[in-house]
Amino acid sequence: MSQVLTGVVAEHLGADADDPGQLGAREGEDTGRFSFNVPGGRCENCQGQGSIFIEMLFLPGATAPCPVCHGARYNPETLRVTVAGRSIADVLDMTVEQARDFLRDVPGAVRSLEVLSEVGLGYLRLGQPATTLSGGEAQRVKLASELQRVRRGHTLYVLDEPTSGLHPADVDLLVAQLRGLVAAGNTVVLVEHDMDVVAGTDWVIDLGPGGGEAGGRVVAAGPPHVVAGARDSVTAPYLALRLARREGGRRGVAAR
Ligand SMILES: [Zn+2]
Secondary structure (H helix, E strand, C coil): CCCCCCCEHHHHCCCCCCCCHHHHHCCCCCHHHHCCCCCCCECCCCCCCCEEEECCCCCCCEEEECCCCCCCCECHHHHCCCECCECHHHHHCCEHHHHHHHCCCCHHHHHHHHHHHHCCCCCCECCCEHHHCCHHHHHHHHHHHHHCCCCCCCCEEEEECCCCCCCHHHHHHHHHHHHHHHHCCCEEEEECCCHHHHHCCCCEEEEECCCHHHCCEEEEEECHHHHCCCCCCCCHHHHHHHHHHHHHHHHHHHHC
């Protein structure tokens, strides 16, 4: 999955929920008013960006909060429209988890927000520019929007270190989501250094023997327990350790 995303997080929520106008529509407002990508309800000073780019003569340019809307992205008329006391700017300032609670009566939105939480992105703000996301975060946002689509079961997903920057507890959540894709008949190919993730795959291709110029050859390939026993693999001991720990964990659970 390419890591290039534009716009803000809310725009990548999925087919049903990418329109913040859903909120306004219920108030009898034209939904276009709530898009900051088109004129109508947005702040025209910053064209809905919430910030302005300041060009400097001898220095690289910089961005600063818009002096008219102070980062809210909308004009005062739009900000006067509220649902349960919150304006569209307030909603965009919410984290995914806060919004999931606030929008619980909007089915399309709630499902999307749940999936974002499930891939460990509950802390993102809806209005956060997608360009500020890390590579791992951007991939998980894309994955989340993919997870909501009808699972046709014949898609190949290629992910480059989707766990980068992810809390260990959330790695399990992400792996469960990927497992779901595989269970539905899709194929997931991961470039990954996290041995917990590697240990949970069906097939491992270990590239090496070293990094960069010293790598690029297939050192070992097979199910995780086979690669863990490969003699020339630098990765094998780490993988073996992780597999042993998983086994131990499982036995511990069974013993209880
Ligand atoms: Zn503005």
